[in-house]
Amino acid sequence: MTDAKHIAAMTEAEAAIALAGLAKQLAEANAAYHTDDAPVIDDATYDALKQQNAAIEARFPNLKRSDSPSDQVGAPISEGFGKVTHAQRMMSLDNAFTDEDIVEFAARIRKFLGLLDSSRLDFTAEPKIDGLSLSLRYENGQLVQAATRGDGAVGENVTANARTISDIPEFCKDAPEIMEVRGEVYMSHDDFQTLNVRQNKNGDKQFANPRNAAAGSLRQLDANITKSRPLRFFAYSWGELSHSLGKTQKEAIKRLKYLGFSTNPLTIGCSDTAELLAHYRDIEAKRATLGYDIDGVVYKVNDLGLQARLGFRSTTPRWAIAHKFPAEIAHTFIEAIEIQVGRTGALSPVARLKPVTVGGVVVSNATLHNEDYIAGRDGKGQPIRGGRDIRVGDWVEIYRAGDVIPKVRDVDVSKRGPDSQAYTFPKICPECGSDAVREEGDSVRRCTGGLICPAQAVEKLKHFVSRAAFDIEGLGSKQVEAFFNDDQLSIREPADIFSLATRDAANNSKLKNRDGWGDKSAENLFAAIEEKRRIPLNRLIFALGIRHVGENSANLLANHFANWPAFETILTGAQNGTGTEWDELMSIDGVGSVMAAALVNSFHQSNSRSSIDRLVAELEVIPLSRADTTGSPVAGLTVVFTGSLEQMTRAEAKATAETLGAKVAGSVSAKTDLLVAGPGAGSKAKKAADLGVKVIDEAEWLALIGRNT
DNA sequence: GTGCCTCGAGTTCC
DNA sequence: CTCGAGGCAC
CATH class of the missing domain: 1.10.150.20 (5' to 3' exonuclease, C-terminal subdomain)
Incomplete structure (x- = not known):
């Protein structure tokens, strides 16, 4: 034990050791308390250890650990959870609904890898658990952090709650020093029933379905409540690893099982799409008897080397796909059709429904997309759902697209009454009475007000x-x-x-x-x-709400112009479709004529311009901090990107390169200094070779600019 | 011109 | 999450 005098006399090195020891001791105590109901130390000792930890941290604030016990269980309940940035993004999966989608998936992979049809390509297939994904971080075998998916990049810190789940080991013997294990938290049907009976007895609210119950339980601010909820966990993936778990997906899953995680017993290897589809049918047949909810089957390329070559699109891996079961449908009728007006003036029809349960949730609204959808046609005038229109009073088939957004799938024309009338889409804005017009080729009608x-x-x-x-x-x-x-x-x-x-x-x-x-x-x-009042340029540009300018484009523009006066000058001077200012806008990678025109208009239309001016007068716009490009390894070089990039989008790559003082060109010429070629690079790589231009791949580029992957 | 790939906009419910 | 459409490579 270390008393106050000891702490006062501590060297930094001693303090670091003491903090490490305390973190471990308190974590073990927590784990024992929360998972086994068998405390290893009494409460007074626990509190004393915790106070010591706080005292050392107070004296050496720079030594505070990322897994500091003062931030964890037993700490006073704070409002909300802390944010956690995932060391590696948590991706979502591309969805497939038909057998053809799966055949195309396999074909895409073969094409990308340049594999012959005759060569072997192995997959794994496993049920897709309907729960919520969780990322667990282990350091030297010890669980140090658990985070929800969040938006994929940043999740919520639910470490204290995760520790209460018995399927999640507190310590893994033989684990890599750094290991992030990913999987799904879920609740079994039986446990869900029991929980709802208990909730009912205690007068607490009922959960609509196991998924909601699991989500609600994991996101409790008080870990003791989570502890009382029967949550389970299946591991199926991983994030950062200090060394690999195997050469194949199958090996890695086996390794996770060995390390103490639950892995799904219905995970198998398949050597072609026919086997994948057979396993899909098999799991579909067993679905009702599994005892937990699943919403499809996930297929992954088995070879991890191939997975690495295939890489990622912006939010999904190329090497995996989720084959979803058909969505649950429900029948109800449309009580009314209402029109909502959005920020860009878009008139969006919404069906008010007689409330109905679909997939465990009561739905009372459903989107009707646009004028054409109601009339039974798609944006190109082609009939959908047999070309039947949608009317007030119609009996309809409802499903939740992607298990979230309620949509009308079909109309039961036989139940239509004799006085049923086709819906007339308003031609004037229901909110302000201005004309609502539809531009040539646009599927949306917009208020002109x-x-x-x-x-x-x-x-x-x-x-x-x-x-x-x-x-x-x-x-x-x-x-x-x-x-x-x-x-x-x-x-x-x-x-x-x-x-x-x-x-x-x-x-x-x-x-x-x-x-x-x-x-x-x-x-x-x-x-x-x-x-x-002090606002970064990119946020300001996004906030203006100019059509076609979302978060991403706002970043590109901010990157290009660096400060408000430069941005404003060009837009004020620009003429639609011509002139040097227009050309400058068009030269920005990711900006085309439609976005450029929208920008120019918003700075020339007097109402919107004066509104922008009044706003900016109130603000101090923070320019983009440009890194000093002297000493940048690529300053002054002319760089060309080709092929598909995996760590970044083309636009990001260009923006980063420019920040570092490089010029980015669209095509290879004698002036090109460097070609960054991703997979699938074609003619440009050849031309570069002919001209003797240096060619590197994406990883080498990242290494060159000092951004390791 | 065609065919990706991404982004933007609009949507529901907890 | 989905749809449509913008932007870019070929």
Whole structure:
């Protein structure tokens, strides 16, 4: 034991050792307490250890560990979970619904790898568990972190909760020093039933389905509640590894089993698509007797070397696919068809349904996409669902696309009454009365009211405060809408947000007297707004809500122009379709004529321009911090990218290269210094060879610019 | 012109 | 998540 005097006398090295020891001791104690119900130390000792840990951390803040016990179980319950950046992105899977999709999947892989039809290509097939994915990080065999998938790049830290799941080992003997194990947390049918009976007895809410129950249980702020819930875990994948788990998918899964994880017993190897499809039918037949929910079968290329060669698209691997079971359907009728107006003026029809349960969830709305869909045609005028139109009062077949978005699959025409009438899509905006027009070749009808239309104005404001834009704490979509409709403190356009505090002060500070508001909440809101007066250029460009300019394009533009004045000057000077400014816009990789025109219009149309000017006058725009390119290994070089890139998109690659002072060209010439060639590179690689231009692959490029994979 | 691949926009429910 | 469409390579 180490007392306060010891801590005061500690050297940094001693402190680091002490912290490591405490982390281990407390983690073991936690594990024992949460999983076995058999504490290895008593509460007083536990608290004393924890205090020591905190005291050492206070004296040596730089030594605080990533797995610090002060951030874990037993720590006071904080609001929300911490964020965890995954060492390797958690990908999602491409979906397939038909046998043909699977044949194409295999063909795509053969083509990409340049394999002959006659050569062997092995796969694995396993049930796709319907739960939620989890990434477990082990260091030297010890579980140090568990994180949910989140958006794939950043998830939530649910370490304390994961420790309570008995299928998840606290310690793995013989594991690589760094090992991220990925898999699915789920609840069995039996456990789900029992839990709901218990919930009912305690007067707690019932869960709609095992998946929701599992998700709700894992995301409890109090790990003790998670502990009382019967969660299970199947391991099927991995992230960062300090050394490999095997040469093939099958070997790696076997290894995970050896290390103490549950792996799904229905995982098998297959040597062609026929075997994959046979296993699919087999699992489909067993589906009802498995005792847990699955929603399809996952196929993966077995050879990990081939997996590495195939690599990833932006969000999915090329070497795996999920063969989904047909979606569950339900029948109900349409009580009404309503029109919503979006930020770009798009009129979107929504069917109000007689509530019905589909896949364990009660659905009362379903999207009808657009005018053509209601009329029974697709965007090109081709009939869908046999060309039947959709009417108010129709009995319809509903399913949840991707198990999420409710959609109308088909109409039962035989149940139509004699007075049934075809739906007439409005030609004027239901919100503002302006003309709603459909441009040639567009499937969407749009309100022409612009900012005059209250619906568009509100949606634009909601976009402005959204997460990837200004992200003002305490000013979400609900609040924005309330302020929009407030007579005294109205927010009609983005600039009004930044004058809110002054206007409220001039108005005798009435905000704090509103329903649900007080001194503190008003003060917090004003502070949060002030905080966002300084805004990075890319966020500002995205927040403007210009059509065709999403988060990604905003980043490209910010990268190119680096600061607001440069961006504004070009857009102000640009003419639609011609001139040097237009050419500069078009020269940006990822910007084409449609986006360029949308940008130019928004800076020339007087209403939108003055709204932008009023906003920018309130802000301090943070320019993009350009790295100093002196000493950059590629400064001044002319680089060309070809073939498919795996670690980054072409646009990202170009932006990064430019940041480092390189020029990026579209084609290989005598002036080219370097060609970065991914798989599938064709004529350019040949030309480079002819001209004697140096050719490297993506990994070598990343190494060159100092970004290791 | 065709055929990927990505992105943008709009959607529901918890 | 899905659809449509923009952008780019061939």
